Each structure stands twice: as C-alpha cells, then as structure tokens.
Amino acid sequence: MHIPKGFTFGAAAASFKKPGKLDLGAVVSGTPAVAAGVFTTNKFKAAPVLQCKEMLADGRKFSGFLVNSGQANACTGDQGRANCRRTLNLAAQALGVPADELLPASTGVIGAQFDMDKWEAALPGLAESLGKVGPEETAKAIMTTDTVHKLASASFALKGGEVRLLGMCKGAGMISPNMATMLSFIACDADIAAEAWQAMLADCVNLTINRVTVDGDMSTNDCVMALANGASGVAVETEEDYVLLRKHLLSVLEELAYLIVMDAEGGTKVAFIEVSGAKSDADAEKVARAVGNSPLVKTALFGSDPNWGRIICAAGYSGADFKAENLVLKIGGVLVFRGGTPEPGDMDDLLGPIMKERDIVIHLDIGDGPGSTMLLASDLTRDYVSINADYRS
Amino acid sequence: MHIPKGFTFGAAAASFKKPGKLDLGAVVSGTPAVAAGVFTTNKFKAAPVLQCKEMLADGRKFSGFLVNSGQANACTGDQGRANCRRTLNLAAQALGVPADELLPASTGVIGAQFDMDKWEAALPGLAESLGKVGPEETAKAIMTTDTVHKLASASFALKGGEVRLLGMCKGAGMISPNMATMLSFIACDADIAAEAWQAMLADCVNLTINRVTVDGDMSTNDCVMALANGASGVAVETEEDYVLLRKHLLSVLEELAYLIVMDAEGGTKVAFIEVSGAKSDADAEKVARAVGNSPLVKTALFGSDPNWGRIICAAGYSGADFKAENLVLKIGGVLVFRGGTPEPGDMDDLLGPIMKERDIVIHLDIGDGPGSTMLLASDLTRDYVSINADYRS
Numbered sequence: 146m147h148i149p150k151g152f153t154f155g156a157a158a159a160s161f162k163k164p165g166k167l168d169l170g171a172v173v174s175g176t177p178a179v180a181a182g183v184f185t186t187n188k189f190k191a192a193p194v195l196q197c198k199e200m201l202a203d204g205r206k207f208s209g210f211l212v213n214s215g216q217a218n219a220c221t222g223d224q225g226r227a228n229c230r231r232t233l234n235l236a237a238q239a240l241g242v243p244a245d246e247l248l249p250a251s252t253g254v255i256g257a258q259f260d261m262d263k264w265e266a267a268l269p270g271l272a273e274s275l276g277k278v279g280p281e282e283t284a285k286a287i288m289t290t291d292t293v294h295k296l297a298s299a300s301f302a303l304k305g306g307e308v309r310l311l312g313m314c315k316g317a318g319m320i321s322p323n324m325a326t327m328l329s330f331i332a333c334d335a336d337i338a339a340e341a342w343q344a345m346l347a348d349c350v351n352l353t354i355n356r357v358t359v360d361g362d363m364s365t366n367d368c369v370m371a372l373a374n375g376a377s378g379v380a381v382e383t384e385e386d387y388v389l390l391r392k393h394l395l396s397v398l399e400e401l402a403y404l405i406v407m408d409a410e411g412g413t414k415v416a417f418i419e420v421s422g423a424k425s426d427a428d429a430e431k432v433a434r435a436v437g438n439s440p441l442v443k444t445a446l447f448g449s450d451p452n453w454g455r456i457i458c459a460a461g462y463s464g465a466d467f468k469a470e471n472l473v474l475k476i477g478g479v480l481v482f483r484g485g486t487p488e489p490g491d492m493d494d495l496l497g498p499i500m501k502e503r504d505i506v507i508h509l510d511i512g513d514g515p516g517s518t519m520l521l522a523s524d525l526t527r528d529y530v531s532i533n534a535d536y537r538s
Numbered sequence: 539m540h541i542p543k544g545f546t547f548g549a550a551a552a553s554f555k556k557p558g559k560l561d562l563g564a565v566v567s568g569t570p571a572v573a574a575g576v577f578t579t580n581k582f583k584a585a586p587v588l589q590c591k592e593m594l595a596d597g598r599k600f601s602g603f604l605v606n607s608g609q610a611n612a613c614t615g616d617q618g619r620a621n622c623r624r625t626l627n628l629a630a631q632a633l634g635v636p637a638d639e640l641l642p643a644s645t646g647v648i649g650a651q652f653d654m655d656k657w658e659a660a661l662p663g664l665a666e667s668l669g670k671v672g673p674e675e676t677a678k679a680i681m682t683t684d685t686v687h688k689l690a691s692a693s694f695a696l697k698g699g700e701v702r703l704l705g706m707c708k709g710a711g712m713i714s715p716n717m718a719t720m721l722s723f724i725a726c727d728a729d730i731a732a733e734a735w736q737a738m739l740a741d742c743v744n745l746t747i748n749r750v751t752v753d754g755d756m757s758t759n760d761c762v763m764a765l766a767n768g769a770s771g772v773a774v775e776t777e778e779d780y781v782l783l784r785k786h787l788l789s790v791l792e793e794l795a796y797l798i799v800m801d802a803e804g805g806t807k808v809a810f811i812e813v814s815g816a817k818s819d820a821d822a823e824k825v826a827r828a829v830g831n832s833p834l835v836k837t838a839l840f841g842s843d844p845n846w847g848r849i850i851c852a853a854g855y856s857g858a859d860f861k862a863e864n865l866v867l868k869i870g871g872v873l874v875f876r877g878g879t880p881e882p883g884d885m886d887d888l889l890g891p892i893m894k895e896r897d898i899v900i901h902l903d904i905g906d907g908p909g910s911t912m913l914l915a916s917d918l919t920r921d922y923v924s925i926n927a928d929y930r931s
Binding site: 188223254441534535 | 579580581582583610612614616617647648649758833834837838840841843845846847848850851853854860862875878880885918919920922923924926927928
C-alpha cells in the first residue's frame with residue numbers, strides 16, 4: 146500500500162451500524178489540499194452531497210473527509226442539512242482542523258435522521274485514532290453490505306520526484322452510476338492546480354466507476370472526492386506529468402471499479418460487456434446497460450447458463466438504433482450469433498466452461514458505426530435478494 | 539367461464555417441455571374471424587411474430603391460433619421462419635382449416651430450432667383433442683414457468699343480443715411490455731369490423747397489459763391476438779355497442795394483466811404504482827417504471843420492508859422532469875414523504891401491516907402537471923433467481 150505523504154487516517158465505532166463495527170472514518174491532510182468531486186445526478190441528493198457541492202463551489206482548499214456508514218442522511222430535509230453541518234463542526238473541533246475544511250459523506254439507510262448523541266459520543270474516539278490506524282480501517286468504516294474493504298494505490302515518478310496516490314471506496318448495492326455510484330475517496334500528495342485535478346477526476350471516473358452496474362439503482366449519496374495536498378513537494382507541471390498522473394489515477398479507479406462489481410451484493414460473476422460498431426457511444430451505452438441490467442441475463446450468469454438468447458433479447462429492446470441482422474455476439478471469444486442466426490455447433494459445449502469462470506467477456510458488435518463502450522456488470526443471485534429483502538432487519 | 543360461440547379448443551403434449559406436459563394448443567373458429575394483433579417492439583422478433591405481422595397485414599380473415607410452449611423460435615433466422623410456415627401447413631391439414639388461416643405463436647427458450655419430428659408426431663393428437671377439451675387445457679399448453687393457467691371471460695348484452703368474450707394468456711417472466719409482453723389470445727363471438735377491432739384491442743392493451751412489469755425484460759415473442767367470429771349473430775354497430783364491448787374487453791385484459799403480475803416468477807406481491815401530477819404521461823411512466831423495475835424496491839416489497847427511501851431514490855433517477863421538493867409519497871394511503879422531508883410518526887409501525895398485504899398501492903404525486911399513469915409490478919424474490927438461473931436445466 147502506497148500512502149501519500151501528509152495524510153493520516155482515523156476510524157471509530159459509533160453504533161450507527163451494529164455496536165462494535167467501524168462506521169465512522171476520517172482522512173486528514175496536514176496541509177490544506179486542492180479538492181475535486183463528482184456527485185450523483187439523482188434528483189434526491191443526500192444532505193452531505195448538497196453540502197459538498199456547496200463547499201466545493203467556491204474553490205478553496207480542504208483538510209479532509211468525514212464519512213460515516215449506517216445512515217445515509219438522504220431524504221431528511223432541512224434537519225438533515227443542519228445535522229450534517231453540526232457533525233462537521235463537532236468533528237473539526239475534535240480533529241483540530243478548521244470547521245469549514247472537512248468534506249462530509251454518508252451511506253446507509255435512506256430517510257432516517259442522524260442520531261446526534263451517537264455522533265457526539267463517538268467523535269473523541271475518532272480523534273484518538275487519527276494517525277494510529279491505517280487506510281484499511283477507514284475503508285472498513287465505510288462498508289455497508291461490502292464483504293471486503295476496497296483500497297487501491299500507486300506510486301510513480303514524475304519529473305520532480307516520486308508521487309503517491311491512494312483510493313478507497315465502498316460499493317455493494319444501489320450501484321449504477323450515471324456518474325459516481327458509491328462513496329470513493331482519493332488522496333494524492335502531488336501539487337496540482339484545482340481545475341486540472343477536477344477535470345482529471347471527472348474524466349477518469351467517467352471511464353471507470355461510471356462503467357459499472359450492480360442493480361441499475363443510482364444512489365442518492367454517490368460521490369467520488371479527491372484531495373491533492375502537494376506534500377510530496379512534486380508539482381504537476383509538464384504535459385508528461387499530467388499524462389502520467391492521469392494514467393495512474395485511471396488505474397487506481399479501474400481497480401476500485403472492478404472491486405465494486407466483484408464484491409457486488411451476493412455477486413459471484415463479473416461480466417465485461419463490450420459493445421462496438423454502434424452509431425454513437427450513447428447507443429453503445431444503451432445496449433451495454435440493457436444487457437448488464439437485465440435480470441434474465443444476470444440470473445443466467447449466476448447459473449453459469451449459456452442462455453445467450455437473453456443477451457440478444459436485451460440488445461433488441463435497448464432502444465439503440467441498429468439493424469437486427471448486423472448484430473454479432475461473442476462470449477469469451479466464441480462466435481455465437483450473427484446475421485440473425487445462431488452459429489452452428491453445440492453452444493452448451495463450447496460456452497459451458499467459459500460461463501463457469503468468474504470473469505466473462507460478452508462482446509456485441511452491432512454495425513459499422515464508430516460508437517463503443519464497456520460496462521462491468523455483476524450477476525443477480527439469491528443472496529442479492531436475501532441481503533436486500535432483509536437489509537434493515 | 540363464458541365460451542364464445544363457434545370456437546373450439548385443443549391441447550396436446552408434444553415433449554417440447556417435459557414429456558407428458560401440455561405444450562401444444564389450438565383455438566379454432568368454425569367460421570373465419572376478423573383478427574387483430576399487437577406485437578413486441580423488440581428488434582429481434584421471433585419467427586411467429588414476423589409471420590403474424592405479415593399475415594395480418596393484408597386484412598383477411600382467420601380460423602384460429604396455433605401455439606406452443608417450450609421453444610420460442612426466436613433468433614432462429616431463415617430456418618426458423620421456414621419451420622414456422624411448415625408447422626402452420628401441417629397443423630392446418632391436421633385441423634382441417636385452410637393453410638393460411640392459422641396465426642402462430644411460440645414461447646420458451648430463445649435460439650433453439652424447432653424439433654420438427656416432435657411437431658409431426660404431436661399434431662394428430664392436437665386434432666384429436668379439438669372440441670373435446672376446454673379453454674383451460676389450451677391455457678395450460680401455453681404455460682412455461684407460470685404456476686397457474688390464466689383465463690378471464692365475460693358475457694354481456696349488446697343491442698342485438700348476448701355476446702361472449704374469452705381471454706387467455708401466459709406470463710411469468712421476461713415481462714415488461716412496451717406493448718404486449720407475453721402471449722395472450724382473445725376470442726369473441728361478436729360481429730365487428732376489422733379496423734374497429736384492431737383499434738379497440740390496441741387501445742385496451744395499452745391500458746392493461748402494457749402496464750405491467752415483472753423484470754423489465756421485453757420478450758422477443760410478446761403478442762396479443764384477438765379473433766371476433768360473429769358467431770353470436772350480434773353485430774357491433776352503435777356507439778353504445780362499441781362502448782360496451784370495449785368496456786368488457788378492457789376488464790378481461792385487466793384481469794389477465796393482474797394474473798400475470800400475481801403469478802410473476804417467484805412473485806409474492808403485486809404493487810399498484812400510481813403516478814400523478816407529472817408534466818406528461820411519458821414523465822409519469824418514467825417514474826412508475828423506475829420504481830417498478832428497481833431491484834431494491836422489489837426486494838423490499840418481497841421482505842415486506844417499509845424501506846420507502848428506495849422508492850424516492852428510484853423516482854429521483856428516473857429521468858422524469860420534476861422538482862424534488864414537490865414529490866409526495868403515499869403507501870397504502872399513508873402519507874410518508876413530502877416537501878423533501880419524511881412525515882413525522884413511526885413509519886415502520888404505520889406501514890408494517892400494509893407491507894404485509896399481497897396488493898400494495900404506492901402513490902407518487904410529483905407536481906401539478908396533467909400527466910399520470912399506473913403500473914402493476916411484481917416483487918423480486920429468491921425464487922425468481924432460482925427459476926431463472928436454472929431455467930434450461
């Protein structure tokens with residue numbers, strides 16, 4: 146694990162989840178950092194999302210993230226906003242940072258108000274832990290139905306010297322970004338201009354975390370936020386520096402995106418749905434999302450059943466503009482369907498072993514247009530249903 | 539059960555499904571009947587759908603339906619079309635009707651070619667059964683994962699005398715119409731003009747069967763077809779006749795639509811999702827479908843969990859144009875959320891008993907626009923996953 150200079154981590158158990166479980170976390174930078182954020186486009190934005198968007202709008206620097214799991218503080222109205230601000234003030238005091246320099250994020254049940262007594266009781270413990278725990282503990286504190294904590298990091302040389310990048314996230318359910326789709330925090334010790342950092346984050350999120358789907362549900366709390374504190378003393382200046390930093394940010398986010406789908410609620414498979422030859426990227430996206438969100442495709446993946454007709458069927462109702470006879474389907478490299486007709490051969494035999502793998506590549510070529518996309522999708526399992534039918538009990 | 543005059547029913551076991559199960563059916567009218575049809579908008583239309591659209595285009599009369607379950611004859615290319623035509627010829631010969639007067643429909647696994655030997659072996663039995671079995675047996679022959687056969691009928695007086703109307707359908711999975719969504723056959727003994735019959739069918743399907751969703755998957759084989767043979771001797775002539783016939787056709791289709799959702803694969807609940815106050819009906823539809831197709835809403839329904847935040851969240855990402863603060867949510871008549879804030883009161887207490895019912899009314903008012911809609915949605919259960927993960931085994 147490569148830990149960016151100048152960042153410390155905290156974690157505490159506040160009983161937002163089950164007593165004794167880590168559910169409150171902080172990432173603090175010793176020096177104020179340039180901040181970037183990408184947020185859910187859901188009309189019902191959680192209080193912390195509204196708060197962050199407001200705080201990030203005036204372009205100042207920030208000292209860290211304050212994050213909790215167990216309560217989403219979404220659909221909580223004015224009281225939710227007031228509670229959010231109050232937790233920021235209390236936490237800033239406890240952690241010894243300026244009150245307006247912490248960015249909040251929450252995840253958990255929608256619609257319940259914060260239990261402020263629990264917050265007040267837990268914050269001294271969070272402050273106490275700061276610098277004594279590693280990013281693993283903070284990553285654990287943001288888990289809800291995740292079964293593993295999710296971290297990715299990189300260390301690499303720019304012109305001016307070594308730079309480190311660390312990302313953590315929570316995923317599991319209510320996952321289908323039209324941008325972010327969960328909570329994700331990036332810490333970096335490079336010295337970079339705010340606008341460039343924001344543009345780089347938005348660009349990389351769009352190519353990674355925005356290309357995953359678990360259940361097609363876009364959360365009220367989704368956000369990806371990134372701090373760059375310059376503590377490495379290395380400035381991002383040349384074109385080459387930008388390219389290198391972007392490359393590593395992209396790879397850290399790619400790893401987090403894969404981890405989200407791999408650890409999808411109840412999930413046992415990761416489908417790489419590739420679409421090419423579409424009239425536009427948007428059309429390719431329609432096909433990929435129809436296939437990746439189809440409960441019938443997802444249950445067939447779970448059952449390792451080469452029931453490829455369901456993939457074709459989903460493409461057919463996706464709303465994308467293409468000719469049925471142009472669609473070519475390959476699964477795991479095996480040609481399955483083209484020209485409106487199944488390929489000869491025993492597909493159950495050919496596809497059987499491929500469908501048993503954890504990672505399955507589904508390629509749909511739908512014409513000779515320039516549009517293409519890629520989407521990571523989980524399967525749909527009995528455990529997904531159990532987890533979500535009993536989430537609050 | 540009200541059986542329209544002049545119609546006879548047939549059913550046989552052809553081993554398309556498990557041996558001994560009814561999987562081949564026919565509805566035959568002694569006199570050629572006016573025909574109407576509404577078909578899937580999926581780009582990949584099954585061979586029987588393409589065949590019916592072609593046959594219905596020239597406005598002639600028809601003598602009946604030929605239908606099988608176990609094999610969808612979809613994504614089967616030219617060979618699938620040729621097989622479809624061959625089954626029509628063989629069946630017409632066996633049943634003693636003109637070869638071009640049978641309308642075909644198929645349901646089952648996509649992508650497999652018909653086993654023509656099985657067809658040839660089974661058709662004498664189908665002919666043998668004609669008139670000896672009732673509509674129950676034909677309705678059983680179109681079942682796939684349905685647990686009950688689905689029939690609805692009506693008998694009512696027009697100016698000229700008594701008229702009868704009978705509908706049957708199969709549902710269960712791959713259910714989300716952008717029009718039809720399964721196989722449905724209507725028989726009526728009124729004497730009505732072809733154009734009026736088609737318009738009435740399309741209108742009524744749009745208000746009933748198009749307003750259900752099980753899994754958001756629109757099948758390659760969906761169709762609703764209706765025959766009116768005039769055998770009652772009662773002509774539909776006056777405005778009042780049309781209104782009465784439409785009223786009863788609507789109620790037969792409403793009953794079939796409810797049966798489809800009630801018997802959804804693995805389903806235990808029927809949610810009546812009502813949306814009002816939208817800018818347009820299309821916007822209301824977006825909200826209803828986002829809520830009705832959300833795996834998180836559907837698993838909460840299954841768990842009888844009053845996790846209303848998931849309903850709000852789905853409305854928020856639906857893409858409908860409305861203001862978050864205008865949304866008012868009621869569940870089973872209980873006011874839950876308005877003005878961006880949860881209503882006071884213990885919602886678990888208030889909603890608990892409502893969520894335990896089989897039928898649950900979810901009402902979302904999203905503004906003061908004229909747009910509204912209604913959608914019937916099933917829940918998402920462990921059994922849905924089991925049924926679809928193991929469908930072909």
